[in-house]
Every structure is written in structure tokens, then in C-alpha cells.
Amino acid sequence: MTVESTNEVLLAVARDIAIEAGELARRRRSEGVQVAASKSSLEDVVTLADRETEALIRARLSDARGDDGFFGEESGAGSGSSGLTWIVDPIDGTVNYLYGIPHYAVSIAVVEGEPDPATWRALAGVVVNPATGEVFSATDGGGARLGDRPIAVAPPVELSQALVGTGFAYLAAIRAEQAAVLVGLIDQVRDIRRMGTASLDLCAVACGRLNAYYERQLSPWDHAAGALIAREAGARVGGLRGAAASREFVLAGEPALAARLEDALIRLGA
Ligand code: LIP
Helix, strand or coil: CCHHHHHHHHHHHHHHHHHHHHHHHHHHHHHCCCEEEECCCCCCEEEHHHHHHHHHHHHHHHHHCCCCEEEECCCEEECCCCCEEEEEEEEECHHHHHHCCCCCEEEEEEEECCCCCCCCEEEEEEEEECCCCEEEEEECCCEEEECCEECCCCCCCCHHHCEEEECCCCCHHHHHHHHHHHHHHCCCCCEEECCCCHHHHHHHHHCCCCCEEEECCCCHHHHHHHHHHHHHCCCEEECCCCCCCCCCCEEEECHHHHHHHHHHHHHCCC
């Protein structure tokens, strides 16, 4: 079996599970959502649906890919023997989900190597928005799709004409720092969008709904699948100054624009 066909098999596993998990999340949302606990701060919550959805994903992956590792937002890490690890955010955009805002996602990626965004190689990734039914996907070297349609980043624009997505951390002190950077950036770009779901922000770059996106303090599961989808759609995806995407920084955009946005963010002390 070629590498490409192996990645397509992995993608098919991820897609089927993400769609099933997304349907569970959507059904639980319609039944009403309860906070199960808070994590890094009172604002950083986990719902019963987060936990139930991740348990479903983990069980399906165990059945289908029992030798692979697992690294999920709610249930942590499990080692495997295959050299592959599944990086899972069962409900990305948790606060949107809690408030009933129809902009949240199931994000599933499979990576080769250690589950560290600085070193892993993403092989396949899926981001499903259960509220809209949109399924974004990509394989390493195989391009990116929305449903069955190939997608690509928007054509290059000047920074002043760029619609830029971003987000803020759960810790108030870090949010204040992020807001200070935003104050300096907002008159240099077309406009800002803060939509609350990193994986969908990256997919928005991939299909041209955003010209660029940046955020820091993201967890690996927030960007694992979306970063692959954006990269396969033609975006530059990484950190600042040539670093890999990580908790330190994630920036994605059409390459020429991404470089201009990076310069502006560095000047602002991002
Ligand atoms: C969220 C990210 C979002 C960020 C939020 C939060 P979660 O992930 O998708 O981009 O701004 O602060 O981190 O917590 O909903 O999985």
C-alpha cells in the first residue's frame, strides 16, 4: 500500500468517526448542555457532552486502530505501538457550544511521531462543524477539501485589506496582553473576526473565508487537524520566526500576507 493510500485510509477512519461524534454532540446540544467542571480558570469549562463525545471517539479509534496512540483534550494520552497518534478535540469551541452558538467542531488528526506539534508529521485531519454539517479534511500531500470540493486559500491581499481571525486565552491576564496587541493591529487590517473555534478558524483560512488567523496559548488538539487542512490548502502555517505551530503561537495565511502579518505582530510584541 502506498503512503498516499494509507493516508486516505486514515482519513476515512477519521471522517466517519468525526461525523458520528458530531451528530452526538449536536444531539446533546439540542437536549441541553451542562458544565461538568472548570479547568484552567472558571471560564475554561468542560461539559458532559465533551466527555461523552471524546469517549465515543476513543472507543471507535480503539476498535479501528488499536495499535495507535491517543491524545485527547478530556481524557489525556494513551501510548501505542504503531508510531501513529490520534490528536482529538471532541468539541472545539466549548464556550460557543455551551451558549448555543452554532460554531463549534469535532477535530480529529492522526500524526506520525511523538504527539508534539513541534516535531509531529500530520498525515490526515478532519474538522466537522455539526451545526452546519460542513466537513473539512486533508491528507499530507493530498490537498484539502470541504465536503468533496477542493479548497484553497484566498489570493494575496495587502495587510490593510486582510480579514484576520484571532482568539483569546482563558486566563484574564493573558487576554489583556492579547487585547493590547489587537489594539495595535486593528487599524492595520481590514477587520478582525473572533469566532471562538481555532479549528474552524484554520479551516476558514483554508477556504478563503479569512485571509489569515493567529492565536497563542492554543492546545495541540485545537490546531492539529486545522493546521494540516490550512497547509494543504496553500497556507503558510507555523509559529513566529520560523517556529512550528505550538502553544507559543499559531499563525496561518496565504504565504505573502502571512509574512506581512508576522512582521506587524512581532512589532507589536505578540
Ligand atoms: C478554544 C479555541 C479558541 C480559543 C478559546 C479556546 P476550546 O478551544 O478553539 O480558538 O480562542 O480560548 O481555547 O477550549 O473550546 O477547545
